[in-house]
Amino acid sequence: MAVREAPVDLPGLQPSRGQPFGIYVHVPFCITRCGYCDFNTYTPAELGGVNPDGWLQALHTELQLAAARLDAPTVNTVFVGGGTPSLLGGERLATLLNMLREHFVLAPDAEITTEANPESTWPEFFDAIRAAGYTRVSLGMQSVAPRVLATLDRVHSPGRSAAAAREAMAAGFEHVSLDLIYGTPGESDDDVARSVDAALDSGVDHVSAYALVVEDGTALARRVRQGELSAPDDDVLAHRYELLDAQLSGAGMTWYEVSNWSRPGGECRHNLGYWDGGQWWGAGPGAHGYVGTTRWWNVKHPNTYAEMLAPGTQATLPVAGFEQLDADTLHTEDVLLKIRLRQGLPLTSLGEAERERAETVVAEGLLEPAGDRLVLTARGRLLADAVVRTLLG
Template identity: 70%
Template structure:
């Protein structure tokens, strides 16, 4: 059923004319807002069937709206730049199945030109994958898969409200490799209440033994409004401990380093040539169009974000307007702050030339304190500095 323009839609800001710089990588991010269940720690813009209710958004309706947004995006960019990376995230993209994800990629190709070596990634829940699923992804043109593993410890998965069995993520990674994926990532979460050092080490070992070329490791954060936050507030489980987080990070880093992985961003490790190029675009000055409910985009010193609810997203596009909820112009000062924040997290480091004289003085103090090291013309976090990366950035910008 067609939904007419609303007063809220009429108040939404319009994107200015945008021109993507030719000297920066350009990516497309696609947000799939559907999940079978909601994990207790998750505050992402996702919706279960129960939350959408009868008559709510469906995958087919979402895909129709997505095609409309991508067509408008290409027209808005005038001369769409070649796309070097595509990342389908969520939510649970694998709920669409291989055929649905092929249609998503077809929608991107309909209005954008992908470079011959484009990296094309989809996130997947291990429980909604199979050898046939991975074979279908390969046939569609996907080059990289990211799987939510979190842990191999059953009690940790229960605490996180994860529904996949402890060994399923490892099996899925092996299936993806067997179907021809050279680039497979497993996500780990550390610091869950009830987790032990050995739990994390066993999870890291399982990831390595699965033959993947990329591992992401994230400290558990208690986000307001989540089921986990309510359990912590009621005293049912303890709030994650910062000292435990630091020790677990060191354990994970040591185990992955011993296995031949190298950190290239504070929370990401890869084997040679296994870095996620799409995410590097976020951290290292790339630009991208974010499509889908709640997706964020950044082009030509403008950042914007879409309306969150899938129904409102589709309704706005039916009016012929881009589904922009709000936007901001990124001035030189904000751009500088973000460059320092993001590049400090990279193993390639923060170029000294980007810093003011005062900031270089602060960097010298961090070097003396053992938090940064000078590496050619850049400043790079030390092992200890990675544990305190946010504080290092704050001190640099003071």
């Protein structure tokens, strides 16, 4: 697998026919930095130059360059993530979507998602983005327990996430998701149960739930290192996952990926593209893309990004590096990602030795056959990474 790590131009790109194609847009702006977050985001104090309008202008240039590099793929999904896309406001998000339509062909049934933080949304915001053509909203809830929100440095009130979800649905959004985090130091089983209840009571059709990970370089990591907070315990995380799964399943939501549950039709098609072999263009500072057998990543800082795409310059794609994925890497990622899906991993994806190892995993109760596929059991979902390691040998 060849890796290039300097600002470079991409090799020829040819999307694979018959696979879904998406566009991911990274919005790098946040008002404050949550203590657990290691995403490529910047607060106003950390930005010396570019503002949302300058970023949007640079993004427009990148999308124009991207369209010129691709053979006019039909875009099935769009995902605007971050960061805090809702900080852009409804008018800028509408402009962003119009820029995509200017340079790409969006499928008539395209799923168009934006993430949003509850504290930067209001009814008129949801009305505006729904009218612009967005079809799905993903809101960060994390928890309804005040002490958990405080530990995570979340600034919204405990009830604001569910209220924002209801506002989105009142604006006409059929697909609304709430994201939860479990395993925060000081959290109790009851905190988790109440958070799930609040998400379900809001009426959303999708819930994501992620175990807290202490990432190096974050404020949370420093607090754990200094002994102020305890690190998440693996057994506790497994127990909380089981609680979440039982509660969501009991309310009629079905898991379709290890960390995601939905009602019928509520699955996030864009994320399914990541897990099931789809391809996408990643636009914006630090965004990653994957087309053909090429994966690349953009320069991280918004100021550098804007400089590379500035008007009056010989604009170039803001690529920091890329890698060409060989057959072994593609196979590893195929197993790693597809095993996480409820639809399971096709047996045809495994070689003879891997199928023999799969029989051992089935005997251990971590996988179960489902026709010509292998699907994680409830216990297997807790040990998905170990299952992959065993299969690959």
